[in-house]
Amino acid sequence: MVKPRKKRNVLYPPGMDYFTPHGYRPLKKINEVILTIDEYESIRLADHVNLKQEDAAKRMNISRPTFTRLVDSARKKIADAMVNGKVIRIEGGNYIFLRNRMRCVACGNIWDTVASSKDELCPVCNSENIEDLGRRFGRGRSYRHGSERKH
Secondary structure, three states: OOOOOOOEEEOOOOOOOEEOOOOOOOOOHHHEEEEOHHHHHHHHHHHHOOOOHHHHHHHHOOOHHHHHHHHHHHHHHHHHHHHHOOEEEEOOOOEEEOOEEEEEOOOOOEEEEOOOOOOOOOOOOOOOOEEEHHHHOOOOOOOOOOOOOOO
16 A cells, blocks of 8 residues: 655745746647646755755655655756746645745735734735735645744
């Protein structure tokens, strides 16, 4: 019997769900690469935050070999998109958000929060017109309330 996959810890949702080349003209659906949210997190931790693989794997609550497979897969997909001019779409995967992100529709400000709140105002312009980025990825209720671990 196959062992069920553990959900991978992702600190917060990506700020976007598509990344397109300049001057992109959609021809077919085949011109896109799907990067899962857990692959996105592996790239964020390894290449943006510059963590060692062991430390990054601990943050994601997975083994180091699993982390290596994730980051290798993500890098191949990103290279394919760059070399062949494909769109990168971020979606899917087996994950849980530890925190959430909100975006102000009025001014474009993005900020991190521990949970989702409909009563939240933009800290920059005080607008009520905000978007819950966690809900965009279909995991709006998966935050670990009270998780104040430093990353």
